[in-house]
Amino acid sequence: MSAFTGTARLTRLALRRDRVKLLVWALAVPGVTVAVAQSVAGLYGTEADRIGYATTSAASVVARAFNGPVSGPSLGSVVTAESYTMLALLAALLSTFAVVRHTRQNEETGRAELLGSAVVGRHAPLTAALLVTVAANLLSGALLALALVAVDLPVAGSFALGAAIAGIGVAFAAVAAVTAQLSGTARGANGMAAAFVGLAFLLRAAGDAWGTVTADGMRVVSAWPSWLSPFGWANQVKAFDGNRWPVLALTVGFALLAVGGAFVLTAHRDLGSGVLAVRRGPATAARGLLRPSGLAWRLQRGVVLGWTVGVVVMGLSMGSVGDEVDDLVGENEAASELIAQLGGSDRLIDAFLGTMMAMFALAVAGFAVQAVLRLRSEEAAGTLEGVLATAVSRPRWLLGHLLWAALGTVVLLALAGASTGVGYGLVSGDVLGETARLTVAGLVQAPAALVLAGLVVLLFGLLPRLSVALSWSVFLLCVLLGQLGALLELPQPVLNLSPFTHLPAVPAADPSGTPLVVLLAVAVALTGLGLAGFRRRDLSIG
Structure with a gap:
């Protein structure tokens, strides 16, 4: 029996358990983005309006920090700026919750011990959780791209944005795979993953706030902190304004390293416990x-x-x-x-x-x-x-x-x-x-x-x-x-x-x-x- 024995069956079990949540996830993200795109088309229907949006957003430190760097005056760039933060945070949080639910939560509730009594390899539960979460992100990203194409946005930029958002989900799924090994509780694993999401957001926000505006006044070159964050990598893809696909290699590399680390940790801990020791409480409870x-x-x-x-x-x-x-x-x-x-x-x-x-x-x-x-x-x-x-x-x-x-x-x-x-x-x-x-x-x-x-x-x-x-x-x-x-x-x-x-x-x-x-x-x-x-x-x- 290998360490991955039983992965296929556990994947089917996870899909059955989360079939409704995954469907809502896959459809809600493109649906909300299309609504944003249609409203943006009405608000910034002319090139002059979009140029004004791009120049004022690029000049505003607060706008850069919250929405990310502006990438020109195209309609797709404005849609990206208006929807990026919401999409990125949704992908990150939904992915972390999904991985923790199918790994650490199963151990905490005793389900993993019951499954482990069957023919199941050491790495099968984590692998199944990652396969389901990665598949959900890829499906959501593909539907997002197709939805944007359906509202007449450029094909290349639509798929670049879909891939960037899916990459964020995959990166934070890998983060959750690590936190699920470190913490002995699902709440602790989710808390550590959420803290990493917050840190990544702050790094991206700082890098974009400290960035420099280009000579045309409609674009921003991010500072170095943005390159330390998965949120920043997705922004640097520059959907609808260059479509820099090679940047996605950073996301893939980060995810592979984190998942590899999670597998190493899985092999060096007991089932039901985390790598980090649980702090002993006081001998007597407070009144x-x-x-x-x-x-x-x-x-x-x-x-x-x-x-x-x-x-x-x-x-x-x-x-x-x-x-x-x-x-x-x-x-x-x-x-x-x-x-x-x-x-x-x-x-x-x-x-x-x-x-x-x-x-x-x-x-x-x-x-x-x-x-x-x-x-x-x-x-x-x-x-x-x-x-x-x-x-x-x-x-x-x-x-x-x-x-x-x-x-x-x-x-x-x-x-x-x-x-x-x-x-x-x-x-x-x-x-x-x-x-x-x-x-x-x-x-x-x-x-x-x-x-x-x-x-x-x-x-x-x-x-x-x-x-x-x-x-x-x-x-x-x-x-x-x-x-x-x-x-x-x-x-x-x-x-x-x-x-x-x-x-x-x-x-x-x-x-x-x-x-x-x-x-x-x-x-x-x-x-x-x-x-x-x-x-x-x-x-x-x-």
Whole structure:
């Protein structure tokens, strides 16, 4: 028996297990990109508009840091700049989650030990996970390229962009293969992989921010830090502006080295344990852990801290770009109208800040979904049985987790508004005033995010086995309606499906209490129904 025996069967098992997720992954990426391409074609339909976009973006350090270097005034280059960050982060995170799910998570739950009792080689589980993830990235990249060709973008540039995005996914799948060997838990492996994603993004952002603008003013030559990151390598392919295919060799080489290292680590560790030793805890537990809310905080605090850092950094960055809004889009009538429509104001800066608050609301709603779904992970892992075997009741346990999910949501939105206000206040000269104004704007977004959290509780209480997939599907629907609904001119009844549609456009408009009270009432009702369902159903393990 070789170390790869059983790889084919494990690959088929992984495909069956993730068939729905893989289908959504493969179709969502090109679908969203086509929508972006169509909206960009409407906003920057003339060459003059695209030249203006390219020159202002190249001159803006913030725009280069977030969107990457500009590659000329072609329509494909503008589409790439507008969609690249979203596509790159999606490919990276989805790939890391997929590899960890089929490797470290299987070991943590005992599935790998059961499979190992059959004829399965040492490297077969990791190989199967990588084959499935790489295939998903290649399929998604190919469909992305074909979708862009279908909207009349150049064939060579479309396939270059598809290959670059697929390469990002493959590179971070290899990173996850390594972190799955280092950490003894799936949460730890995902955390290390996510930290590498953040580091890679920062390196790319620093390299592009420190880059130099070319003589024509429409392109940027990235500095050396960008060449240390898989995100930077994908940008250096220069889709629709040179199509430098040899750069992809860096991605392939990095992936091969990382995968080779992962196989070496796999051969030098015990099944179920990681290379890094687990830190021994104290001999006695803190008093707070004797309460369900204290245990919930211990489980949730790492997630809250990570989101806090990310929200504050993004808020400061987006606030500091406020003084550049007029320069970036002020001369483009279509873009100005779009931001005004999204932000609910004719004053461009208030409309921009309102749009940023709406984006933060959607992002923090992702935290709310993640935090509430911890309920399902505790139940599926079997640890909930031990808690309920004590004097802790089901409602008390659930509300302990929900307390930190709700408080975390409110605090994160307040921090998002406050940090954005500090960033904008530093460039506008009114730090205290803008901080107070935008903190309120952030808090106004909380009821909609809490509605989503309440819906997750409902799904957990009634449909536990489907709760994870359905919760993230609803979240993705809200993101699509919020980001693309206005661009695609969807009818209002469709937009009203998202709770975020009903929020007042603060700071562009005065906050109205009625929709906020209604949304909070809906959140409480959904939570109550979910709690009632959870009290009456059997526990669902695995």
